[in-house]
Amino acid sequence: MYIHKEGFATLLILVVALIAINFGAYCALSAEDLIQIVLAAASVIFFLMVASFFRNPKRNLTQNDDLVISPCDGKVVVIEETDENEYFNDRRIQISIFMSPANVHINRNPVKGKVEYVKYHPGKYLVAWHPKSSTENERNTVVINNGTASILFRQIAGKVARKIVCYLKGGETVSQGSEMGFIKFGSRVDLFLPIGSKVEVKLQDLVRGGESIIAQIKK
Numbered sequence: 001m002y003i004h005k006e007g008f009a010t011l012l013i014l015v016v017a018l019i020a021i022n023f024g025a026y027c028a029l030s031a032e033d034l035i036q037i038v039l040a041a042a043s044v045i046f047f048l049m050v051a052s053f054f055r056n057p058k059r060n061l062t063q064n065d066d067l068v069i070s071p072c073d074g075k076v077v078v079i080e081e082t083d084e085n086e087y088f089n090d091r092r093i094q095i096s097i098f099m100s101p102a103n104v105h106i107n108r109n110p111v112k113g114k115v116e117y118v119k120y121h122p123g124k125y126l127v128a129w130h131p132k133s134s135t136e137n138e139r140n141t142v143v144i145n146n147g148t149a150s151i152l153f154r155q156i157a158g159k160v161a162r163k164i165v166c167y168l169k170g171g172e173t174v175s176q177g178s179e180m181g182f183i184k185f186g187s188r189v190d191l192f193l194p195i196g197s198k199v200e201v202k203l204q205d206l207v208r209g210g211e212s213i214i215a216q217i218k219k
Contacts, residue, residue: 004106006165006182007054014050018043053185055104059210061177063112065146068197068215069177070207071110071153072189073103079203084192087117087143087152092192093199095214097207105183108210110153110191111217112176113146115168123157140166140181144174149217152192155183177210194218 003011022040029036062069078096083089099105123138138157143150155164163184168174183189193199196218201207207214 002056003051004054004056004182006105006184007051010184011047011051011054014047018047053101053105056106057104059177059208061210062213063176065112065148066216067213068110068151068191068193068217069108070097070209070212070214071180071191072097072099072105072107072183072207072209074099074188074207076201076203076205076207077188078190079199079201081195082192084152086119086141088150088192091195092152093195093197093215095191095193095199095201096188097191098188099183101185104209105185106179106209107155107181107183107189108177109144109168109174109180110176110214111144111146111151112174113144115142115170115172115174116145116150117141117143117152118166118168118170120164120166138164140164142166142168142180146217149194149197151217154190154192155181156188156190157183191215 022043025036025039074097076095077098078094080094081091082094084092120140121138140155141152143152155166157164164181166181168180174180191214193215198216200213200215
């Protein structure tokens with residue numbers, strides 16, 4: 001188990017803050033004071049909780065040109081046909097995956113291919129399961145063409161997650177399952193697939209980024 005690079009600065013700041021707090025308590029209280037002992041224990045637990053948000057476990061990546069792989073860990077909360085009005089301007093199958101604070105927060109490319117579109121949108125911070133979060137929250141949209149179809153996926157910030165990171169640039173070629181970004185402390189990722197794609201998940205299914213099969217692409 002490794003700590004992701006996105007967590008280094010946050011954890012360093014947290015360590016400094018916790019040391020300062022505990023040193024202040026040490027100076028103000030006796031070594032046997034119960035408050036100091038509880039504070040030290042709580043500091044360790046809190047640090048471990050935050051560190052877990054940035055864990056980077058090893059994954060056995062699923063790679064298949066005909067498949068769309070989950071871009072993140074989480075729970076499938078939406079499967080429906082809808083209008084995609086940012087890039088395609090047509091009907092698509094939307095599949096949304098909710099990332100809780102307990103999930104791994106790394107985002108991965110669901111298909112391999114050429115990055116056709118990358119655009120960041122500032123916005124609100126509605127709760128991630130709100131129907132309007134996909135179009136009104138802070139978000140980042142990416143479209144990848146794998147030679148058969150173009151797949152759009154969108155990183156969406158939520159009430160807690162207010163830091164979206166995307167590593168991709170338009171025109172570059174990416175591999176399936178490789179890291180494309182990070183959403184700190186949870187939130188959601190939406191996928192928009194061509195009508196006719198065979199969806200391989202159900203509502204409430206738990207999926208793993210880079211491993212779980214979301215759909216078979218319509219050819």
